[in-house]
Amino acid sequence: MQRAITTYGLAIGGLTAAVIARTLLDPWLGDALPFVTLFGAVAYAAWIGGPRPAVLVTLLGYVAADFLFIAPRGRLDSTDFPQAIGFVAYAFTCALIVALGETARRAMARATERRELMRVTLASIGDAVITTDVDGRITYLNDVAEAITGWRQQEAAGRDLGVVFHIVNEHSRQPVESPATRALRDGVVVGLANHTVLIRKDGSECPIDDSAAPIRDEAGRVSGCVLIFRDVTLQRRIERERAEQLHTTSLLAAIVESSDDAIISKSLKGIIQSWNVAAERLFGYTAEQAIGKHISLIIPPERLQEEEQIIARLSAGERIDHFETERLRHGGGRIHLSLTISPIRDASGSVVGASKIAHDITERKQAETERETFAQLMENSTDFIGMFDLAGIPYFVNRAGRELVGLDSVEQARTTPLAEFFFPEDQQRIVDQFLPEVLANGHGELDVRFRHFKTGEPRWMAYKVITLPGADGKPTGFATVSQDVTQRKKLADDLRGLAADLSDADRRKNEFLAMLAHELRNPLAPISNAARTLRRGIDDAEAVRAAAEMLERQVAQLSRLVDDLLDVSRITRGKIGLQRAQTALTPIVEQALEAVRPQVQRMNHRLRVNLPPHEVYLDGDSARLAQVLGNLLNNACKFTDPGGQIVVNVTAEKGHVVIRVRDNGIGIAPADLPIVFDMFSQVDASIARSRDGLGIGLTLVKTLVELHGGSVMASSDGPGRGSEFAIRLPTVEARDPAASQPSATATARVTPHRVLIVDDNKDGAETLSMLLDFEGHETRMAHTGQDGLEEVRRFRPSVMLLDIGLPGMSGYDVCRRVREEWGKTITIVALTGWGQDEHRKQAREAGFDTHMVKPVNHDALMKLLASIPRAGDVSSSAS
Secondary structure: OHHHHHHHHHHHHHHHHHHHHHHHHHHHHOOOOOOOOHHHHHHHHHHHHOHHHHHHHHHHHHHHHHHHHOOOOOOOOOOOHHHHHHHHHHHHHHHHHHHHHHHHHHHHHHHHHHHHHHHHHHHHOOOEEEEEEOOOEEEEEOHHHHHHHOOOHHHHOOOEHHHHOEEEEOOOOOEOOOHHHHHHHHOOOEEOOOOEEEEOOOOOEEEEEEEEEEEEOOOOOEEEEEEEEEEOHHHHHHHHHHHHHHHHHHHHHHHHHHOOOEEEEEEOOOEEEEEOHHHHHHHOOOHHHHOOOEHHHHOOHHHHHHHHHHHHHHHOOOOEEEEEEEEEOOOOOEEEEEEEEEEEEOOOOOEEEEEEEEEEOHHHHHHHHHHHHHHHHHOOOOOEEEEEEOOOOEEEEOHHHHHHHOOOOHHHHHOOOHHHHEOHHHHHHHHHHHHHHHHHHOEEEEEEEEEOOOOOOEEEEEEEEEEEEOOOOOEEEEEEEEEEOHHHHHHHHHHHHHHHHHHHHHHHHHHHHHHHHHHHHHHHHHHHHHHHHHHHOOOOHHHHHHHHHHHHHHHHHHHHHHHHHHHHHHHHHOOOOOOOEEEEHHHHHHHHHHHHHHHHHHOOOEEEEEOOOOOOEEEEOHHHHHHHHHHHHHHHHHOOOOOOEEEEEEEEEOOEEEEEEEEOOOOOOHHHHHHOOOOOOOOOOOHHHOOOOOOOHHHHHHHHHHHOOOEEEEEEOOOOOOEEEEEEEEOEOOOOHHHHOOOOOOOOOOOOOEEEEEOOOHHHHHHHHHHHHHOOOEEEEEOOHHHHHHHHHHHOOOEEEEOOOOOOOOHHHHHHHHHHHHOOOOEEEEEEOOOOHHHHHHHHHHOOOEEEEOOOOHHHHHHHHHHOOOOOOOOHHHO
16 A cells, blocks of 8 residues: 555656646747657656556646646636547557556566576575676676675676686696686586685685586577586595595505504404404414404413403493403414404494404513513622613512612512613713613613612612623613612712812922921021121121111011911911900001001001091900901002002991901902912912912901901902902990000109029020110029029019920929919019910919010010019018
8 A cells, every 4th residue: 555655656746747847848839749748757657656657647647738738728628629639649649658668667577577586596506606797797696606705796796707706726726717718708618627726805715616607698699607616625525534544444454464463353242353464473373264253263261251351341442452461372372462452433433343453472471581580589689680671661670779769669660760760960871871882782880879769869889781682682671780889989989088188288288388488488588697797797886776677577577477377276276266355446457557567668658547537446356456457458568569559448337347458569360369368378379479478367367357257358450450458347335435545654764673584595595684684674594494493592583584395394383383482472474485375374374474475575575574563572481
């Protein structure tokens, strides 16, 4: 209904347009041709709706034309004869138009129906269809063609066929002529050659089969082409799979026939179905004799139950690997076999039979039996005895061997590859180098560590390995008889280490003795020269002064050498100690500077000292700290050429003080910095650069600084660029700053004393007596302990300078006798070469007031005598 209304509405609209058009033409047409525009409206109505809308438009059109364009206008007049004739002519013309329009409309409908039928037919075809015009341009693609090519109908329409249907040879990759081209050219049906690939729009590939045929018009002329093709990917895959299956089948058949192992197939009922050549050789039955027979043909009677178990497992789809058993040969002989049995399935996956691969292990079994017999004989050996196959898998390790490496049983050993007996870093050497050499030579031996599997402990073994030959003489495995040499190895290593240590110690001893001889000889030459000068030039005051200064310097040098040696002895025996107390740093620095100042002046060095603005306090041994700084300053002087510069920088940090001694001397090579603090080390040992010293000064520095809880570090920019030593020490808060300041010693005048010198060194006693006489003291001498006691009775001294190492009676005994007989009124000073801590302790226990080490420091001795108040003679009542 809706469609009819729409059709009639369009027809009336067409009529209205025609009437308007005639009205617009009226000024030119006048009364002529009143129906000229109406015929088009009638044709339009007939085309869109058929006869009925056309008839309606014809009648309405005549009424409108009669009223509007036929005179008299403005009214309808049907009585006029000419008008009647005109109406008949108009109606006839409109009837012809309606008839022709209906005929054309029906023809168009039939053509459209045929096209739709063709479209539906092509769309329903399972193959891809493409049609073209006579020039090869695409006019149609069905859905399958769109899916295969990747082109949509809208995109492909009007394009050249070669763009959408791009094909190449599958193997050569060369373009292939489209069959449509030949069909258009020759007018024949064309099929495509095999192995053609279609290149899709996205670049992917699809193998196809196709054909093309020309489309002809009513006159038989070629007006286009239809191309039909299909995707044959699945077909090609099936063909390949079939070819591969055929090849695999052929290959498997060849393998089965050429295999050295017997390969047999059977049904689930045990009927033999195939029997290869190797099976004929192994069991002695030909294929004709075996195929069709039950598998029990080759099974010993007592093992028939095995076959039932095998069939049950196969029926469950289970594969059986390396099943070792016995089977019968033709004639009754027995062979040991390793069987691998696999189920055979049909197309549905059901198990229908079994395939057996039988490997003859008779020789291996015999060899194993022999080896196990041999192993029993060796089970009680105390050596590590083991046997391994060529793959490195043990099949025997004796009890001693298992205990050595922490294995609990032979079964555990059999699951442990040979390489795991060794440490990872040794495995490659053993497996890739040593064992191949054993295979080549038949034997080999080396020392190697075995690994204890439980504790990881290494055990050194003398690993001796030989090859085990088979029946054909070729190696079948390895055997080892190895001894535990851990203790021997340790002793050898200890001996080598001891020898190396002794060699190094001997070398260092020889170097040290040579250095010590050199250093001791150095002062002797100037001392000897000074002595000669004094003897020959006694009247020359300047010569005497110079000789005396030289003697003092060289004696001081000898004293430093002896002190260093004693300190080194304490270090090596762990006997060095500190007399710790709170002390200010400035006096320590000044004491060290004072000691080194003569050397600085003699070598014309420039010495600069930078101290912090506030005093720094330490908890330490001031004498030892002064020794530390003095050693560093002494080194700086020695290893800086004359005219050099030495800078001492003292900086206070939070909780620490840092003392840096910097020089511009010979410097230190980077390679020597790590050993600069080693004992007896002089990093620059060349003759041209040799300097005084035993190479122990920096060792003392490091030891003493670390005893104070500090650290020391050396640095240098290299040879010729100077060096710097930095000491870091912990500081403390001052408890009584005033007590830490040095007190002035009142030595305004000399207090004369009676001094008894007891020393077995006559030269030493006489020279000391001369010095004391020059200072205004009265002296006497004795050279034995007994003589010393006699002089005490006669001389009644107030001060006694007593050597400890006296002949007959030691100084300790003399001191005790004096204390027992004359009490404590005499000040007794131990004057000795023994200066170690235990010697000082013994001196205090014997009754000495103080202890001074030879050669005695003259200034220290004078200061000591000045501090002793003058006392009367020894009281007789005390005796």
